[in-house]
Amino acid sequence: MADFGEILSNIGEFGLFQKLTLFALCFPNVMQSFFIASFVFIQSDPERHCNTDWILSADSNLTTDELLNLTLPREEDGTFSRCQMFVPVDWDIGAIKEYGLNETAGCQNGWVYSNTLYDATIVTDFDLVCDKTNLMELIQTMFMAGVLVGSLIFGPFAESFGRKRATQIPAVIMFIFTVTAALCPNVYFLLVCQFLVGIGGGGYRVNCIILSTEWIGASKRSWGACVTQLFGALGQCILAGVIYFIRDWRLAQLITAAPLAVVAIYIWFIPESARWLLSRGRTEEAKQLIVKAAFINKRTVPDSLLEKPWFYQPGQAKGLGCIKRKAVGARWKIEIKEAVNKGGIQIIFKSSLLTRYFFVVAFGWFSLNLATYSLYLNMGSFGFNVFLTQFMFGAFEMLATLLSIWLLEVFGRRISLISTLLTGGLSCMFILAVPKGYAIAVTSLAVAARFFLIWSGPVCAVYMQELFPTSVRQTAMALGSLAARTGSFLAPMLNMLAVYHWSIPTAVFSSFTLVSGALVFLLPETRRKELPESADEAENKRNVTSTTTDSSPNQDSTKL
Incomplete structure (x- = not known):
């Protein structure tokens, strides 16, 4: 069988085409970090x-x-x-x-x-103090709610209208409402803008990973999720410097919007996922993109792929189970096998095995985001310099992501996720043992916990892509991201429980993280295995690696 993985092996699994696409899609995540991290600098009680x-x-x-x-x-x-x-x-x-x-x-x-540390903040501009203090938490919650809604809307949207369109629209939304937020005359208008910025951010993040990953071969597939995270960490380091020198929140918003304006222009030239086009029966468009990718990668597309048209047999439903080759003289025809992935999201929940995979990964993603954002939004209470703490968070996140890129291929997905979730959860739990007043110790444990939890984030994203078939991969990714964003959404409200006792938030998110780490033992290893095209492959063929080829005696020596 010649699947899309074999096509990628011919045109380049991670050539210049994939690298340019990956960079272009990941760059906006530098600015996305500003949306979350900026809350740390505007919620102080002056x-x-x-x-x-x-x-x-x-x-x-x-x-x-x-x-x-x-x-x-x-x-x-x-x-x-x-x-x-x-x-x-x-x-x-x-x-x-x-x-x-x-x-x-x-x-x-x-x-x-x-x-005040700052010249102008949301707090001072809109007087969010005394009886209006809770509006600051509401702004955080509205943004997180927007991210959650964006993941929910644009995930399934990508299955019907394409990964490209589901990436372009959120990018434009982010730009428009980031600018609008900087010009808000009152806090209520700002609440609406933050919600819409969150929708754009959530929709973009979940789709840019899938779009880049579906163009990358099995040996480098983890780069799609990891480099996205890396650019986000770089953004956090940059943010510490930007806010240190520019202490006006409106100006900081406009500076954030400037690069997004560039993104809103070039995002229209990003290539669609050829894998998705094939799954929708748009084979000519897919072939054009494959030829373009091969040209940029300086690779040659086999004549068998170019000389004969791709076609459907009469009465065949659109969809791609696999690409089948038939010998016709000295050439090959490429057919589309009858669709086997009908039923949409039901494919996941009709199978007890896929359902178990989904809930284990989704719960892990939820738990690590709950812990990560609870720590992050509580940064100001650690008692350490907020600018230095912000920079340390960003720098250690970059290190964690770089390690994740490497160690995902060395140790695999399963061991990586188990070890990072358990270690991160234990680091959070140790914070409870530190007496009040030891700012350096608390900050060190928080940075260590966040280091391992950030490390586990890309692993969840990679796992969610590799466990489910093409027809529901984006939906599974969107629902997993929705679980993660739910954790982010609940983090500000969990932190509010500290009014009853300071240890409650830490005890809750630490326990969730430890339980989720233990559940990962139920998942299979997916390292260097080709993405499944059907539910049967997702359930029964996890042992088939990307190097598997058709051994038929009639097989052409040139792979498609």
């Missing part, structure tokens, strides 16, 4: 007090200390209230000083901020 300039109408020569003493109540610790003020009165300054003010109320004219 020093502040109510704006009480009303008293200056009674005496414009008051010093700052006098103004605060006359207009602000004090807390039990002796500091000025951050959320209360004395109710303004129509008295002269002498009467105010003699009798004082007693009636208090919430801030009526906004706040005055001091000793």
Whole structure:
């Protein structure tokens, strides 16, 4: 049988064509890191007090200390209230000083901020303090909800309309609403923009991995997921520098949008997945792309692929089970075998084996994202320098991804996922044993935990692609990504449980990660095995490697 893996072996499994496509698809993930990481820099609780300039109408020569003493109540610790003020009165300054003010109320004219790390943040621009503090968590949650919805919408969308279109539309959405977010006049409009940015980000991330991976041969397939993660880690390192030098959130948003404008232009020239085109019966388009890829890779396409047309037999349903060759004189015809992958997502859930595979990987992906984002969004409470912690997170994520690229092919998927989930979960659990006040120890354990959890992320993405047939691969990937995004979505809400006890969030996500690591023992190894084209292959032929060839005596010596 000549499957798509054999075609790739002829035109190049990871040549210049694949590298250019992979780079172009991964580059936007540098900017995607900004969407999540920027929350760390805008949710701080700045020093502040109510704006009480009303008293200056009674005496414009008051010093700052006098103004605060006359207009602000004090807390039990002796500091000025951050959320209360004395109710303004129509008295002269002498009467105010003699009798004082007693009636208090919430801030009526906004706040005055001091000793802030940043020039302008969402918190200070929209006064998300005191009774509006929870709006900051709501902004995070809306973004995560958008990512979840984007994965849910554009995953199945890619099965019907193509990987290319499902990548282009989210890229444009990201650009438009990143710019719009920078111009938001109020927090409620910002909530809508963040939700739509999340939709674009979630839809793009899940589809760019599949589109790049389906062009890459079995020996380098893990690069699709790992390089995507690598570019995201690079973005986190860059973010630490950008926010350090540019401390205005609106300007930072516009800087983020600038590269996305370039992406929104070149994304229309990205090639479609030939594997998907074949599965939809669009063989001529697939053949043109295969020829183009071979040309860029400086490889020769066999004459048998070019001289004879690809065709369907009458009454045949569209779909690709495999490509079958028949000898006709000295040439070969390429036929499309009758479709065997009908039923859509039901293919996964009709099989108890595929269902088990799906839930094990999806639960692992959910758990690691719950832990990763809970740690990340709680970075400011570690007590260590937030800029340095951000850079360390990004740098160690890059190292984890580079190791993942290499060790996925050395040790395989199964051992890699088990070891990283269990080690990451144990590192999170050890945080509970560190007494409060040991910022360096807590930060070190958090960085170590995140290192292993980030390492396990690409493994889940690779596993989800290699366990399921072409007809539902993108749907499985989308649902797996949906599980991961659900973990991200729940992370801010899990962190809110710290008001009851600081250890609750850590205990929860550590336990989930350890359980998911243990469940991975139920998965098979898929290293260097060709992507399954049918449910039968996914269930019964996991032992067939990418090097398997048809040994028929009539087989042409030239692979297709």
